[in-house]
Amino acid sequence: MASPPPHALIIPYPAQGHVIPLMELAHAMVDRGFIVTFVNSEFNHARVVAAMSPSSSPGNNGVGGLDRIRLVAVPDGMEPGEDRNNLVRLTILMTEFMAPAVEELIHRSGEEDGEEKITCMVTDYNVGTWAVDVARRTGIRSAAVWPASAAVMATLLSFNKLIEDDIIDAEHGSAMGKETFKLSPEMPEMQSAHLAWNCVGDHDQQATLFKYLVKGVLAVDQCEFFICNSFHAAEPGAFSLFPKLLPIGPLLTGERGGDKAVGHLWQPEDAECISWLDAQPEPGSVVYVAFGSFTMFDRRQFQELALGLELCGRPFLWVVRPDIGYGKVHDYPDGFLDRVVGESGGTGRGKLVSWAPQQRVLAHPSVGCFVSHCGWNSTMEGVRNGVPFLAWPYFADQFVNQVYISDVWKVGLKAVKDEEAGVITKEHIADRVEVLMGDAGIRERVEELKKAAHESIQDGGSSHGNFDKFVEAMKQA
The missing domain is CATH 3.40.50.2000 (Glycogen Phosphorylase B;)
Known part of the structure; x- marks a missing residue:
């Protein structure tokens, strides 16, 4: 008898900019023979279903009419009408409310006729602090996805160095005396006040977010793979600093199969x-x-x-x-x-x-x-x-x-x-x-970058090869 197909559980951070690339990743994994269960917060699940193309119906489990992915909703802990743009509060509540629901989902998988047991988890880095713990407790393989730039991830992975060099405060991550810094000679100059956690909410929220993101650095070390939606030619300095971070992009975010939207929460288009x-x-x-x-x-x-x-x-x-x-x-x-x-x-x-x-x-x-x-x-x-x-x-x-x-x-x-x-x-x-x-120079440079982006995802390209390694590892029992 043929072995059952691998069953991946994919968990995005509950915001559109995270749902979209992870939904495309889900489709790409289905293309490679996976069954995929995609977990959204209840709030975003309703929005994704509402934004599905007319050829789909809320009664099926497909997205964009493709009938390929099982959509599942879990609570995020926020009240109806509460501001979900308050990302810090949302992030804190996820651990309390989403984690136990996801763990129960894994334990229950395979119980119904025709349903395969969940064999691996692919989690957004931004929910990794609890999701990776759930994967470890349930004994399934795990991978983390960083849906933003490798350069921003490099700043997180370098938090100890930033503290040692008096770039940021050790307690709350806020900028200190040095206004600019470079992580390496191959990296661009950055402003300490523009580090990602210093550009969200007020001071207390920034401190809370910084501590949460630092915990995520420790959590993803337990994952077998750490992938991101970028390509090597775009950010070679960041990938040289942290070779464990594998680019698999650029993902075709936002569309699949002609005019079918993938993962959009705003509607109608x-x-x-x-x-x-x-x-x-x-x-x-x-x-x-x-x-x-x-x-x-x-x-x-x-x-x-x-x-x-x-x-x-x-x-x-x-x-x-x-x-x-x-x-x-x-x-x-x-x-x-x-x-x-x-x-x-x-x-x-x-x-x-x-x-x-x-x-x-x-x-x-x-x-x-x-x-x-x-x-x-x-x-x-x-x-x-x-x-441009x-x-x-x-x-x-x-x-x-x-x-x-x-x-x-x-x-x-x-x-x-x-x-x-x-x-x-x-x-x-x-x-x-x-x-x-x-500006002809800008147009010429953006065309060159476009060419490099497309080459990376073609057969033989670096992102294509990294994705091959990732899916083959996640298929192993």
């Missing part, structure tokens, strides 16, 4: 934006503007962005999320919608959507630059499609990603706040867009 892009007369003419699932602007900065897009005089596709505090109609500058967008919402040179199929948008020949918050998924999507960036980070790891975009790869420009005005001004936005659209 506006498919009309693709036909709008098709109608643009010139290739490389459109400014694409999207700031991910967390970025919030105050009213003044929001209006300055709108006026900057108007001032640049180019067609633009702007993703304006529907959540509270961002993009209410009355927050637009007076007359902006009539002047730039048009009364029908899409007949002018500006197109506003609540969410977009970003992979398809960035792959479209009409798109000429990407105004981005520098989230890692967006960064990798821009790179793999060869689109206007880099505008908001929090967490995004400031380090901006350094790579503008200073290391040199495939984009930084959006810089005017200290006197207190905002990134409309004039600066329009000027940066114009420079990006006309």
